[in-house]
Amino acid sequence: MSALLDGALPPAQNPRLFGHRSAEQFLAESYRSGKGHHAILIEGPEGIGKATLAFRFAYHVLSHPDPALAPAMLADPDPQSPVFRQIVSGASHNLLHLTRPVDEKTGREKSAITVEEVRRAGRFFSQTSGTGNWRIVIVDPADDLNRNAANALLKILEEPPRRALFLVLTHAPGKLLPTIRSRCLPLALRPLSPEDLAAALSALGVALPQGRAEQVIAAADGSVAEALKLVNHGGLDILEAFAALLAKEDAAARKDMHRLxxxxxxxxxxxxFDFFTVLIETHVRDAARQAAMAGDLGRADRLAQLSGALTEKLATAAAYNLDRKQTVLSLIDAIRAER
Structure with missing residues (x-):
């Protein structure tokens, strides 16, 4: 799980969820039937509420340990309830949140969920619950598992303990081990509608820039996280600067490139920076798709190759800690050459 964005609430603390009523109903009814799957793969783009849904469902299960007596629909958590307070504080003995750990030396998040984190789940399940309640593990997101961690998770999924529930989050299910996907019940979430996105931002107290609300909603593409990056992290300015660079000739663009x-x-x-990398990768993929639809297969092929080259450049820069400014200039040069 990446660092919390300005204006966001940690998913464990967020009492509101917008736009996923059908998913909530499915989870509630599945649990109430007593025949729910032990591992649910919650799929969807980043920032649309997957983690909030996972914690919301965990609260529901831990508040109603007998499925037959559970309500037919998830409700907003009660912030005053012991279960909610334990989940928020990380003190629940029945819930484990697996995410990228913090490096004790640097104080920064590690680049992956390590095998030692997954082994914590094994120890978690080996302990006897004093309440006899469910044991729930939220993997947030499974995309961050390194190879050893993914294999360790697979072993637990293959032989799940009794009254164990896995809520596995993913932004890109196709990148997960097929064996992990095959042992989970997929639950796909869609990006929020403009109305639900606006309601979610309002609930967070996020004020959209005057005269630019429609632009933010459209550019966020149904993601609260993207909207927060646009409004609170300078994303709107980056969008405009990038568009302006593509429109300028080389001599006029050079100074602006360095400024960006x-x-x-x-x-x-x-x-x-992460916002920008997603922006340019999306820009190139969309341009390739448009070229293919227009029948310009030569340009489509060049752009497809450029997309792969950009991904490789970014991976190399990250692996070798290359100068970020030069990396950005190189990326923009490559994109401008294929305008």
Missing amino acids: ADVLSGRDSETI
Whole structure:
């Protein structure tokens, strides 16, 4: 799980969920039937509420340990209930949240969920619950599992303990081990509608820029996380600067390229740099798709190759900690060459 965005609530603390009523109903009815699957793969783009749904369902299960007596629909958690307070504080003996650990030396999140984190789940299940309640593990997201961690999780999924429930989150299910996917029940969530996205932002107290609300909602593409990056992390300015660069000739663009690269390589720029990398990758993929639909297969092929090259450049830069400003300039040059 990446660092919390400005204006966001940690999913464990968020009492509201927008746009996923059918998924909530499915989970509640499945649990109430007593025949629910032991592992649910909650799929969907980043920032649409997957983790909030997972914690909401965990609260429901732990509040109603007997499925037959559970309500037919999930309800907003009661912030005053002992179960909610234990979940929020991380003190629940019945819930384990697996996410990328913090490196004790640097104080920063590690790049992956490690095998030692997954082994915590094994120890968690080996302990006897004093209440006899369910044991729930939220993997957030499974995309961050390294190979050894993924294999360790698979072993637990293959022989799940009694009254165990796995809520496995993923932004890109196709990248997970097929064997992990095959042992989970998929539950796909869609991006939020404009109305639900606006309601979610309002509930967080996020004020959309005057005269630019429609632009934010459209650019966020149904993701609360993307909307927060646009509004609170300078994403709107990055969008406009990138569009302007594509429209300018080389001589006129050079100064602006350096200005943008300075912003993206500045201190504490991780969030906006990640936003930019997604922006350019999406831009190139969309351009390739449009070229193919227009019958310009040569351009479509060049753009497809460019997409792969950009991904490789970013991976190399991250692996070798290359100068971020030069990386940004190189990426923009490559995209401008294929305008």
